[in-house]
Amino acid sequence: MRAFVLTGPGTYEVQDIPEPVAAPGEVVIDVERVGVCGTDMEFFTGEMAYLHQGHSSFPMRLGHEWSGLVRSVGAGVGREWLGRRVTGDTMIGCGDCRRCLRRRGHVCEKRREVGVRDGQPGALAEQLAVPASSLHPLPDSVDATLGALVEPGGNALRAAQAASADRNERVLVLGPGSIGLLVAMFARAGGADVHIMGKEQSSLDFAGTLGFERLWREDTLPDLPFDSIVDASNAPHLPALALELVEPGGRIVCIGLAGEPSRIDTRTLALKDVTAVGLLSASPALDATIAAYADGSVDPRPLVAATVGLGQVGAVLAGERPRGARAGPKIHVDPRNIAG
The missing domain is CATH 3.90.180.10 (Medium-chain alcohol dehydrogenases, catalytic domain)
Incomplete structure (x- = not known):
């Protein structure tokens, strides 16, 4: 072969x-x-x-x-x-x-x-x-x-679930690559108010073709309370930005991997009562991803x-x-x- x-x-x-x-x-x-x-x-x-x-x-x-x-x-x-x-x-x-x-x-x-x-x-x-x-x-x-x-979708579904992305939640996804867009799709399917931040205008424009309207660059992010933030980028500074932006009592989810260590201030993490989650693997969510694709809730x-x-x-x-x-x-x- x-x-x-x-x-x-x-x-x-x-x-x-x-x-x-x-x-x-x-x-x-x-x-x-x-x-x-x-x-x-x-x-x-x-x-x-x-x-x-x-x-x-x-x-x-x-x-x-x-x-x-x-x-x-x-x-x-x-x-x-x-x-x-x-x-x-x-x-x-x-x-x-x-x-x-x-x-x-x-x-x-x-x-x-x-x-x-x-x-x-x-x-x-x-x-x-x-x-x-x-x-x-x-x-x-x-x-x-x-x-x-299904495999990338399973990773993304786990991230959306970890962000508790459901109705009445405002979720910010950092990085409109394959995983970030899949996270956004699953969060939207759950009823969340989804925002996406990207670096390249072409990537944000493509996200717009998928029906996402709240699209931002780092310097244009609105002053809004974000209940959850998912970092699906490879930018080492974005986990710290996520911690800065997330609402007290909220959640940050790290699924993207940078080429160098990312650093956050754990004092801020504690004083804001924020839950931070790291994710590896689609394994626990493969069947749920297949079901979402099969019923058309995510395409x-x-x-x-x-x-x-x-x-x-x-x-x-x-x-x-x-x-x-x-x-x-x-x-x-x-x-x-x-x-x-």
């Missing part, structure tokens, strides 16, 4: 490699769609922390936002999975430790991460082998594009600007926009696209 292999920082190949075989407890997926995300780009540049912490190494196969059809099953896996459209959890815990037994496998110390940590190749290939226990079935109303948006398909083949992935990771791409922030890959 064909697979995109990152051989080092900024170097890559589309290789012909052996097709995976389903081991006991595993399935093999015919991959239909894969999302490219900021984590993939950090691996491409060599900046991803896992590379320096010994969790990941080159060569590696990226791709953790995916959907596809179950092609084959290994021993111990029910044949009812065959032919089903599915997506899968990125985080695969050991299953035996204290965290896993408490349903916190996404922070298991020994966890594997599809397309991220060593030992679990990703979905930027025509086929993918994953544990059957990580699968989440997709209903007919959730197509391949939506299926590959993130406009976020996808283009769908390319494996041969174009390197250029996308290097920051190039595909020819003819629309305005959205997300690029998808169809590994079956021979022309790409």
Whole structure:
């Protein structure tokens, strides 16, 4: 099969490699769609922390936002999975430790991460082998594009839930990238009054096409009480700004990662009685995200600007926009696209 292999920082190949075989407890997926995300780009540049912490190494196969059809099953896996459209959890815990037994496998110390940590190749290939226990079935109303948006959507839904983004709440989302816009969509679906702050006017303009009207830059933010603020940016100064702006008794949620440490004044945190939440992983919210996509309460398909083949992935990771791409922030890959 064909697979995109990152051989080092900024170097890559589309290789012909052996097709995976389903081991006991595993399935093999015919991959239909894969999302490219900021984590993939950090691996491409060599900046991803896992590379320096010994969790990941080159060569590696990226791709953790995916959907596809179950092609084959290994021993111990029910044949009812065959032919089903599915997506899968990125985080695969050991299953035996204290965290896993408490349903916190996404922070298991020994966890594997599809397309991220060593030992679990990703979905930027025509086929993918994953544990059957990580699968989440997709209903007919959730197509391949939506299926590959479940993983980022699960992260965003958790952020919206952590912000208590429901009716009568005013929520400010910092950063109108893929995750920030998904957070805004889920918060809006819950009835919150959603505001979005961005840096680039083009990103704010795109948010406007999604029906968001309260769009700001840092120097134009209105003097309003924000009950919750979600930092979905990579700007190191914004967590401190969030703490400054949030209402006493409110909540700040950190889901974006900066390239350097962010600092906040914990005296302000305490004296304002603010709850601060950090989030890793979509795992606890995957099924709820699928349900929201299935019933149409959230439709993130406009976020996808283009769908390319494996041969174009390197250029996308290097920051190039595909020819003819629309305005959205997300690029998808169809590994079956021979022309790409």
